[in-house]
Amino acid sequence: MFGRKTLELPTEETALPGRAHPIPTARESFINSHPLKGPYPDDLETAVFAMGCFWGEEKKFWSLPGVWVTAVGYVNGITPNPTYEEVCSGRTGHTEAVLVVYDPKAITYAALLKVFWESHDPTQGMRQGNDVGTQYRSGVYPTNDAQSAAAESSKVAYQQALSAKGFGRITTEIVPAGEFYFAEDYHQQYLAKNPAGYCGIGGTGVTCPIGVGVEA
Numbered sequence: 001m002f003g004r005k006t007l008e009l010p011t012e013e014t015a016l017p018g019r020a021h022p023i024p025t026a027r028e029s030f031i032n033s034h035p036l037k038g039p040y041p042d043d044l045e046t047a048v049f050a051m052g053c054f055w056g057e058e059k060k061f062w063s064l065p066g067v068w069v070t071a072v073g074y075v076n077g078i079t080p081n082p083t084y085e086e087v088c089s090g091r092t093g094h095t096e097a098v099l100v101v102y103d104p105k106a107i108t109y110a111a112l113l114k115v116f117w118e119s120h121d122p123t124q125g126m127r128q129g130n131d132v133g134t135q136y137r138s139g140v141y142p143t144n145d146a147q148s149a150a151a152e153s154s155k156v157a158y159q160q161a162l163s164a165k166g167f168g169r170i171t172t173e174i175v176p177a178g179e180f181y182f183a184e185d186y187h188q189q190y191l192a193k194n195p196a197g198y199c200g201i202g203g204t205g206v207t208c209p210i211g212v213g214v215e216a
Contacts, residue, residue: 006090006134007090007125007126007132007133007134008090008134009093009134010078010090010091010092010093011078012078014091015077015078015079015091015092015093016079016082016086016089016091016092017079018079018080018081018082018086018092019080019081020080020081021081022081022181022182023081023082023083023181023182023184024184024185025037025182025183025184025185025188026185026188029062029069029070029071029188029189030188030189030192030193031062031189031192032069034068034069034101035069036069036071036182036188037071037182040068040069040101041068043103043104043105044068044101044102044103044104045101045102045103045104045109045143046099046100046101046102046143046177047099047100047102047109047112047142047143047147048075048097048098048099048100048140048141048142048143048177048180049061049097049098049100049112049116049139049140049141050075050076050095050096050097050098050137050138050139050140050141051116051119051120051122051128051138051139051201052096052120052128052129052131052136052138052200052201053096053128053131053136053198053199053200053201054072054073054096054097054098054183054187055072055187055190055191055197055198055199056191056198056199056200056201057072057096057097057098057119057120057201058070058071058072058098058189058190058191059191059192059199060098060115060119060201061098061100061112061115062189062192064102064107064111064112064115065106065107066102066103066104066105066106066107067100067101067102067103067107068101068102068103069101070098070099070100070101070189071098071099071182071183071188072096072097072098072099072182072183072187072188072190073096073097073098073099073180073181073182073183074087074092074094074095074096074097074135074180074181074183075094075095075097075139075141075177075178075179075180075181076093076094076095076097076139076141076173076175076178077092077093077094077095078092078093078094079091079092079093079094080179080181081181082094082181083184084183084184084187087135088133088135090133090134090135093134094135094181095134095135095136095137095139096135096136096183097139097141097180099180099182100112109146109147109150110150110154110210111210113140113150113151113154113208113210114154114208114210116140117154117158117208117210118203118204118206118207118208119201119202119203120138120201120202120203121167121202121203121204122138122158122162122170122171122172123162123167123168123169123170123171123204124138124171125137125171128200128201129200129201129202130200131200136200137171137173138170138171138172138173139172139173139174139175140155140172140173140174141174141175141176141177141178142174142176142177143176143177148174148176151174152174154208154210155170155172155174157208157209157210158170158206158208158209160209161206161207161208161209162204162206165204165206167204167206
């Protein structure tokens with residue numbers, strides 16, 4: 001059914017059909033027992049990022065002060081309620097992502113963006129390190145206009161910093177957060193359950209200037 005993986009995103013005609021109902025997943029975080037799908041406390045906000053294998057990217061966020069819960073899943077694709085195997089086929093259009101539920105009084109969205117930019121190489125297109133495929137592309141998925149503006153300005157600032165160090169063009173997509181499809185149970189907080197597990201993401205070593213005189 002899946003065949004050879006492509007680095008081209010599918011169309012509505014070529015995408016897998018998916019299913020009408022969500023796939024089963026964990027009810028609570030393995031780390032702190034907070035509900036993965038909510039309800040979340042009213043004073044919290046959500047952010048969505050993609051930067052390669054979601055096992056490693058989730059770990060980057062779950063221990064940050066002010067982060068209430070994290071979950072991994074699939075975003076910005078075509079196929080409804082996809083499975084991991086379907087996403088890996090390249091025929092759903094989704095990328096592996098992390099949902100971050102955070103307290104804006106304890107950690108800012110700009111601080112989350114700084115972690116995002118510095119924790120992977122956003123110039124690699126449809127791959128991250130040795131992980132190759134459309135599901136490993138970099139993305140920021142704002143949930144409101146303020147996040148969108150912050151993401152765009154941080155991208156400009158980080159591009160300047162990267163260019164000064166000889167890196168190429170940022171390929172990160174910034175599009176409004178659509179449906180977040182929660183991944184299967186065994187993917188949630190994977191590196192907390194498997195501390196020696198694989199983590200395929202790594203930064204460029206270039207500091208994102210947010211917080212050092214540049215506002216997102």
